[in-house]
Amino acid sequence: MKVLNIVGARPNFMKIAPIHRAFSRYADIQSKIVHTGQHHDYEMSGVFFEQLDLPKPDYFLGVSNGSHAQQTACMMLEFEKILMLESPDLVLVVGDVNSTLACALVAAKEHIPIAHVEAGLRSGDKQMPEEINRTLTDAIADQLFVTEQAAIFNLMKENIGLHKMHFVGNVMIDSLVYCCSKMRDKCIAKDPYILLTLHRPANVDNPAVLREIVKMIENLSELGPVIFPIHPRTLKNFAQNGLTPQLEHIANLELLKPQGYLEFLELTKNALLVVTDSGGIQEETTFLQVPCITLRQNTERPVTVEVGTNHLLPDWNATSVLMLAKHLMEGNSKKGRIPDFWDGNAAERIVTILREKYINSYVCAGKRQLFDL
Numbered sequence: 001m002k003v004l005n006i007v008g009a010r011p012n013f014m015k016i017a018p019i020h021r022a023f024s025r026y027a028d029i030q031s032k033i034v035h036t037g038q039h040h041d042y043e044m045s046g047v048f049f050e051q052l053d054l055p056k057p058d059y060f061l062g063v064s065n066g067s068h069a070q071q072t073a074c075m076m077l078e079f080e081k082i083l084m085l086e087s088p089d090l091v092l093v094v095g096d097v098n099s100t101l102a103c104a105l106v107a108a109k110e111h112i113p114i115a116h117v118e119a120g121l122r123s124g125d126k127q128m129p130e131e132i133n134r135t136l137t138d139a140i141a142d143q144l145f146v147t148e149q150a151a152i153f154n155l156m157k158e159n160i161g162l163h164k165m166h167f168v169g170n171v172m173i174d175s176l177v178y179c180c181s182k183m184r185d186k187c188i189a190k191d192p193y194i195l196l197t198l199h200r201p202a203n204v205d206n207p208a209v210l211r212e213i214v215k216m217i218e219n220l221s222e223l224g225p226v227i228f229p230i231h232p233r234t235l236k237n238f239a240q241n242g243l244t245p246q247l248e249h250i251a252n253l254e255l256l257k258p259q260g261y262l263e264f265l266e267l268t269k270n271a272l273l274v275v276t277d278s279g280g281i282q283e284e285t286t287f288l289q290v291p292c293i294t295l296r297q298n299t300e301r302p303v304t305v306e307v308g309t310n311h312l313l314p315d316w317n318a319t320s321v322l323m324l325a326k327h328l329m330e331g332n333s334k335k336g337r338i339p340d341f342w343d344g345n346a347a348e349r350i351v352t353i354l355r356e357k358y359i360n361s362y363v364c365a366g367k368r369q370l371f372d373l
Helices: 010-024 042-051 068-086 098-109 129-140 149-157 171-180 207-221 232-240 244-248 261-269 280-288 318-332 346-372
Strands: 002-007 030-035 090-094 114-117 143-146 165-167 194-196 226-229 253-256 273-276 292-294 310-312
Touching: 002 010, 002 068, 002 098, 010 030, 010 042, 010 090, 010 171, 010 346, 030 068, 042 261, 068 098, 090 098, 098 114, 098 129, 114 129, 114 346, 143 149, 143 346, 149 165, 165 346, 171 261, 171 280, 171 346, 194 207, 207 226, 207 244, 207 318, 226 261, 232 244, 244 253, 261 280, 273 280, 273 318, 280 292, 280 310, 292 318
Parallel strands: 002 030, 002 090, 090 114, 114 143, 143 165, 194 226, 194 273, 226 253, 273 292, 292 310
Antiparallel strands: none
């Protein structure tokens, strides 16, 4: 079986790495990696391949710029060429970025089976491009691998058959477990600190919200040092709105360039508190048992709130973030638990199911046909 694994943005690399390793353990599977180029520079892409032990992609499409429509269309055109050249038996996509939907659409049009890893996650917010990407990908995928029970209920509400769904756990945690042994405990911060990440358009594309973010950081810095690995998009928006000088004058704030996976895991593991609008960080903090505040109206990962260490803070402002952060840092954070199947073995479960669906069943069918003859 030949499989094309699609990656495009940073979260994809953490999800594909354990799956590619699991595929590579079987002689009857040829696993290839297609990088669309959605995140293409070293900080956003290359360092992740090194740290996750991912081989150089078999194909690099080089599509990074443009609107959502332009990006998706260009990816489709370029991926179609690869599909015609390779004639794969399966296309595997992960997560909810533009690369996920673009490549799934091309595969569906060519009647090539699609596996979607991290299926069924829903925020209910169609203002988020990720919500459109994951909903449409699930509608056309043949095998849906889910990370939590809520995802199954979401897919059932969309009239997707149970026979397509597989509750396998979380491949993000596979990468976290795999990389834990590589961490050197050389965290850059010596004192207890708050870790901050922000990149969602709802937060960083709005000048009024950006100004509130500056106030929030000023407030948080009164509780202790704040470490802020800043996304290029966020950095650019601060600069365009003339807010960079205010940030640089916050004494207890340390601005960092985007971190490698290992470096960021160390920062997360050693933080007193994480404040974020990321999806994956909600999962990582839950596994690492670190209190997390998520600055969003909703989350597509409710298990991190229901059983994990995540606190969702909709309609937030600088004051409400300070109040909740202070409450958590005074020892009032909830004692979360690690969700079911978040054990580092999700990728092996995925590959076992795919081999059964597309290799073993095919071989058995062929043997039955020969017997009948």
